[in-house]
Amino acid sequence: MKSEAIVELGKPLQTIETETPEPKGNEVLLKITHSGVCHSDVHIHDGYFDLGGGNKLPVGAMLNLPHTMGHEIEGEVVSIGPEVTEVEIGSHVVAYPWIGCGECATCKAGDEHYCNAPRQLGIQLPGGFADYCIVPDSKYVLDYEGIRPGLAATYMCSGLTAFGALKKFVNISDDDHILIMGLGGVGMMGLQFARALFNCKILAADIDPNKLQAAKGAGADEVYDTSDELSIKKLLEDTGGGVKATADFVGAEKTVQYSLDSTKKGGQVVVVGLFGGAFQMPIPMFPLSAKSIGGSFVGNLEETKEMLELVKQGKVDPIPVSKRDIKEATQTLDDLRDGSITGRVVLQP
Ligand SMILES: [Zn+2]
Ligand SMILES: [Zn+2]
Known part of the structure; x- marks a missing residue:
């Protein structure tokens, strides 16, 4: 499989080739159709968040370079681990990316997005700027039937950020x-x-x-x-x-x-x-x-399901989405940094 990866922080992404993973246990392998580019990808790529007053919050330490970004992931299920029962091969899904350790009290209470040992897709784990992506458990794979392909991906971060804030x-x-x-x-x-x-x-x-x-x-x-x-x-x-x-x-x-x-x-x-x-x-x-x-930081898995229901019922107008080839990932990050993008860009492998 091919990925557009950060090899060096702040430098253009590079195409890397790795073996396409085989899903184990409850894992699901997605063939990626669309992957949204978020403003926080710019910060991850830079290696820090700007805190104002010349202060920076470094993010490089949590990345395993070369790193594949992309946390707004949409794709087709092409392979499932032997323990997966509820997800069918061929279904078109989005992946909830804000995954925690699954073991701590916070995760057990359903708030995996606040876990201190996160396994977030595109941040600690490889994400969507690639042909394929492993989702660690089938419960994070959600169908988006009724939502336009390409648009569906964007709800996993920007949509959930809006929804999660109002749920507070x-x-x-x-x-x-x-x-x-x-x-x-x-x-x-x-x-x-x-x-x-x-x-x-x-x-x-x-x-x-x-x-x-x-x-x-x-x-x-x-x-x-x-x-x-x-x-x-x-x-x-x-x-x-x-x-x-x-x-x-x-x-x-x-x-x-x-x-x-x-x-x-x-x-x-x-x-x-x-x-x-x-x-x-x-x-x-x-x-x-x-x-x-x-x-408020994004939202939990239950809120994500509730949000997708509202979107499927047509309660939210689509944001403008433009599609670009995945080869334009670096250019897209630069455009976001310059503020020259309206709506969302989704990359297509
Ligand atoms: Zn985001
Ligand atoms: Zn946890």
């Missing part, structure tokens, strides 16, 4: 307001999942008037231009003191501050975006405002 919201009543901060691809999916999950008023905020217009078209009840300093005052008036919960899909200093200021006492801010930076808050404001600030 607690006690949202129909009289509440919630806010979607940041209307890029993931934020727009968040807006649509919010409409599918909640009956409350859904607000959206961004600095780009075109994106605000798009959010209105996608069903936002009201939109706010965060570059307008008076917009927060209007939001607080419109909501009678703030929203119950905000999902910040940007994760920058200014958006987190805006999100906090928009959220009412006892409310919740869930930070999803990885833009970077740092922010300060006086400690007494935690008890005095009773607001909580938390983070």
Whole structure:
């Protein structure tokens, strides 16, 4: 099999040839049809996440070079291990990539994506920038019938990131307001999942008037231009003191501050975006405002199944997906780094 692999961090990917693996036990071998390229692949390729202020979070130590990235994997089951019973050869599936050790308390509680000994496809394990990929257990293989090929792959990271963040919201009543901060691809999916999950008023905020217009078209009840300093005052008036919960899909200093200021006492801010930076808050404001600030990282396997059901029911409009030959993997990473890609690129071996 051939893979487009990181041989040296930050350098162009190289085509490497290895023996196509034989699935053992509960493993499933996929012949890859599409593999999404995510912004976090850029960071993995660089070897670090930028934490702002000149600080870096290195990722190189967890990679086994040469490493095959790609965690939005779609493919056809071509071979199964002897213990696999529920997956049929020939079926077209996506692979849940956020796999844990399976043994620790976190994994046993179903939150494998938070495991401290992860075996994530495309990160610790070889991923989708290849002809074939081994999935460690058939339970991570999910059918995507009813979802367009190529698009289905993208739900395993960008879709799940949006959905998982909204699933963190607690006690949202129909009289509440919630806010979607940041209307890029993931934020727009968040807006649509919010409409599918909640009956409350859904607000959206961004600095780009075109994106605000798009959010209105996608069903936002009201939109706010965060570059307008008076917009927060209007939001607080419109909501009678703030929203119950905000999902910040940007994760920058200014958006987190805006999100906090928009959220009412006892409310919740869930930070999803990885833009970077740092922010300060006086400690007494935690008890005095009773607001909580938390983070969200993708979602667990059960949430993934729930999300796919909503997508199959047509509750979420497809994001723009463009297909490229896998040979263009390095170019795609460069384009993502430059910000010149709208929607998602999926690679085809
Ligand atoms: Zn990703
Ligand atoms: Zn674990």
